[in-house]
Amino acid sequence: MRADCLSKFLLHDRSARVLCTQVDQTWQRAQQNQPQSPCVRQLLGELVAAATLLSANLKHDGSLLLQLQGNGVVKLIVVECRHDLSLRATIRLNREPKPDEMGLQALLNADGQGRFSVILAPPKDKPQRQPYQGIVPLRADSVAGVLQDYMAQSEQLETRIWLAADASELGGLMLQRMPAQDNMPSPESDTWAQAQALCETVTSEDLLSLDQDTLLHRLFWEMPVISLQTLPIQWRCDCSRERVAGMLRSLGQTEVDDIVREQGCIEVTCEFCGSPYLFDRVDAAALFETLAPQESPRLH
Numbered sequence: 001m002r003a004d005c006l007s008k009f010l011l012h013d014r015s016a017r018v019l020c021t022q023v024d025q026t027w028q029r030a031q032q033n034q035p036q037s038p039c040v041r042q043l044l045g046e047l048v049a050a051a052t053l054l055s056a057n058l059k060h061d062g063s064l065l066l067q068l069q070g071n072g073v074v075k076l077i078v079v080e081c082r083h084d085l086s087l088r089a090t091i092r093l094n095r096e097p098k099p100d101e102m103g104l105q106a107l108l109n110a111d112g113q114g115r116f117s118v119i120l121a122p123p124k125d126k127p128q129r130q131p132y133q134g135i136v137p138l139r140a141d142s143v144a145g146v147l148q149d150y151m152a153q154s155e156q157l158e159t160r161i162w163l164a165a166d167a168s169e170l171g172g173l174m175l176q177r178m179p180a181q182d183n184m185p186s187p188e189s190d191t192w193a194q195a196q197a198l199c200e201t202v203t204s205e206d207l208l209s210l211d212q213d214t215l216l217h218r219l220f221w222e223m224p225v226i227s228l229q230t231l232p233i234q235w236r237c238d239c240s241r242e243r244v245a246g247m248l249r250s251l252g253q254t255e256v257d258d259i260v261r262e263q264g265c266i267e268v269t270c271e272f273c274g275s276p277y278l279f280d281r282v283d284a285a286a287l288f289e290t291l292a293p294q295e296s297p298r299l300h
């Protein structure tokens with residue numbers, strides 16, 4: 001069994017870096033409380049792999065949120081990946097897909113209004129920092145294509161991404177051109193093209209079955225690469241009763257009172273991990289007795 005991890009490599013002339021991700025046990029855990037439809041899970045899986053690759057660009061200790069939003073079958077797919085490569089993911093469907101509805105465009109962008117957004121959230125202990133948000137329309141028909149559109153718009157660093165997902169394994173490969181530096185010899189002009197050509201030969205089967213050293217050796221056997229770092233990836237949901245309470249406070253007392261009047265209590269299930277949170281009449285009343293000024297509506 002492969003270990004869940006992200007590995008970083010550098011081309012020998014430092015003109016580009018290669019990131020390799022493999023996410024197996026974490027992916028199996030992430031799917032447990034999510035809708036069963038295989039074609040929607042495929043998109044979720046590719047977005048999870050993508051989030052681990054993009055999290056390598058996190059410049060602070062916050063977290064990265066990748067969101068695919070649509071008005072068709074899929075309402076929302078969210079992956080949250082933190083700086084320590086712990087992650088959680090969820091899907092919200094408007095309805096179950098029909099058998100002929102497959103692929104990103106059919107599931108998310110039937111009306112052309114689908115969006116992909118990248119949010120860099122500040123650390124939870126520094127909520128005063130402004131989050132960054134970048135949004136692109138869904139032009140490509142794959143998660144990798146949508147990501148490349150986003151990178152082209154926002155990053156200035158030329159980036160190529162390959163992703164693969166099945167029911168139990170995820171794999172991904174990212175090739176990113178490094179900015180030229182004055183104090184370095186100018187990179188051999190054909191290294192980038194050569195590295196791209198080598199990565200182009202990767203198959204979904206390779207990404208899903210090979211460990212990273214084997215994969216790198218297979219792709220780059222004729223071009224030396226420098227191994228930089230390997231970091232473990234793990235599933236983690238950080239929902240808590242406090243965060244759910246904050247979300248309920250943000251609804252306002254009138255709405256909370258209405259729900260309690262209609263249902264006798266409030267039951268919230270975490271959409272990521274499925275944990276139930278129950279607030280009875282007394283708990284609900286207590287929510288508004290001491291208002292915390294920092295609470296804001298967030299994913300609970």
Ligand SMILES: [Zn+2]
Nearest residue numbers: 237239270273
């Ligand atoms: Zn949870």
